Amino acid sequence: MIAATSIDESSPHYRGWRVVLACFLMAFFMFGFGLYGQGVYLAELQRAHGWPGTLVSAASTFSFLLTSVLVIFTDDLLARIGLRSLILCGLSALGASTVLLALMAATWQLYLAYALMSLGWTGMGTVVIATVLNSWFERRRGLALSLAFNGATCGGIVLVPVLLSLTGSIGFRSAMLATTMAMVVLLLPVIVAFIGWPAETSPAPGRGGPAGGARPTHSRKALLGNPAFWTMVLPFAIALLAQMGFIVHQVTFLEPVIGRSAAGLAVTIMATMAVVGRLSLGLFVDRLDPRLASAASMTSQAAALFVLLQSTSPTVLLACCAVYGFSIGNMITFPPLIIQREIGRDAFAAAMGLGTSISGIVSAFGPGIVGLARSLTGDYTMAFALCVVLDLVAAGIVLWRPKPRGEAQREGEGMSAS
Template sequence: MIPAQDTSSPDETRLRYAGWRAVLACFLMALFLFGFALYGQGIYLVELQRLNGWPPALISGASTLSFLLSNILATFTSEFVDRLGAKRLVLLGIAALAASMAMLASATTVWQLYAAFILMSLGWIGMGTVVIATVVSLWFVRRRGLAISLAYTGASFGGVVATPLLVLLVERTGFAAAMLTAAAVTVVVLVPVALAWIGPRSPAGAGETGDPSQSQPPLATADISRAKLIRSLAFWTISLPFALALVAQISFIVHQIALLEPKVGRSSAGLAVSIMTFMSIAGRFGLGMVVDRFDPRLVAAVSIVSQAAALLVIRQTDTVPIILAACAVFGFSVGNLITLPPLIIHREFSAASFVVVMGLSTAISGTVGALGPGLIGIIRGWSSDYDAALLVCIVLELVAAAIVARPGFLIWQATPEGSG
């Protein structure tokens, strides 16, 4: 774990405070990573199938491998930061993401396809949500919650900005040229940002996430081991439901264009992606304004059920306005499924254990969630359409909502002061 430092905290409310530049850097990292390595995968699936004749299950399998590797390695994020430093880890992530996109541009064999997606998984290691939360936490104490929320918003903007621009580039220049251009822009924008703003650990990282009068450091040595977490019922009532929900969510995102194009056409399918991701931004900001008034578990259950309802509507209709509205409802909770687990973890575990609990929870839920694209690809190939696949996603989300909404099963391990 990263050791805490005992220094006085600067004024985090000042716009000139260097930590806000770190937040902007993390925002841009999330924008490029989620735009090209998550939302963009729907484009890769369609274009690689068209160019090379590969079946959806083969391409989805590569996507699943990428998510699987990245989420397994996320368990050790704190060790990576300790050994490499935050800046070096982020730079390696940028290089891996850009290289994966360049390799996809010229992929004509299966080994090239899988090598590209393995590189993409390394991009997730260096730029993913656990790294972003860790980097921001090094700079912020009293405003840590707001800072992390703003940094994560870049993930939603990735779908609103990066993915539609990539679709436009593919239509104008072809898939190969579009991917090479996107890779070059990624390097040109992110490398200077990381060099300038992802600096050494700030003294602002020392301190607590709750009452400033307390002295519990959020990144101090954890007071709970990974082995003990595995035996904790409270831990599993966080990790398991979000894992099931992510299976459905990631599957729909990756297959969204392929699923909707036969129903509403390519342009409307692209519009649906933009609407979904725009609504994820609205959902994240809306959640930030009201979540402190509610139990985050109940908020999570409502969010997951709303996604299940949206998928049911999409399964039952081919009407463009209704499908677009359903994608908007689905998108409203996309960002919430990333934001809510840290809020629950902060509430139910000590601040000192936050990075370990979040890293392990992210690894487990993300690993299970990574199975989604491949699973849905197999079901789609078996049934010749997406109806059965959507039904599976709906059932998984309903089960997830039922588990996460059962506070009676919890073992409360910390007071709300550790929530930041």
């Protein structure tokens, strides 16, 4: 139990809510530049340099895969350099990446920019955000995570249109430099003023708190050999694979059926519902079993996709996208809640880093698998049906609760004795 539970976490004066604000802004810029902004970079770099789309897309894939490797070592970095230093390094790397994207003139600089973006993800991504909020909240942890991770969706809703608008008026280079400057001006003082571990809490092993330099005490090999850990990681990796596949192919599927403008509206509705879903669930998620809630979310996405395949009505299709979007954001909110409850605080950063890496690598194949299924069959029916099956399989796995090894061993000895 952390020291923060001895005070009122619901009070607006509790310092943890200022940490939530800092994490919201970190997610806003990290996801805005590092994920949603990549579509803008693809178009503008092709236009400015004449580079083929495959070259820029390959750099994006390289960045996501490198990120999935680097996040494994988040707990080591927290232990070695500390929380605030890691986040400031992440901010510096992301800023350097976006400046380089604005000024680049050669293809090697493209890959350097995307490598720096991966370092930004390591310092300001979901693992760091979940780890720091886990230390500040016990009773209101779910709400805190929901609010902070809403910054990710808002980054796509706000930052990308701003980038596009500025690019149209002052050019891509100036737009990237201006938004990068705005990020540094907003984030730097917030990180310095608000980010830190709770003062009352002695640093857990591997948390890089005031005692610093302590090495993490958990073995990643032990985590990988723990069946319970896989029931926390594998279902979300599978669900995110299906989710990434649908999101990337959503417009291509809907446009021939309901038109370009309605397909764009469907994306907006889905993104908006992702915010609504996080906020509404965050109000009472701390009173729910996160495994049951995860299974319900995965099942609702499967149901939405199933109905979507059966209808051509614009109203029904938009409603399906809204239902699907309601659970999108919660796919990154549930894992830290389950890990904290079942693995504990001391192993939290190690488990989150390893789990995020596995999910990132698996989900990266989602768009390709859906695209391949469409190519082989000629339409999206089989591709999205596969996504339905994957969601249902994920829901079944997350409900499985392996017994701790010690307990299982004692039961086995008891049966042998009898």
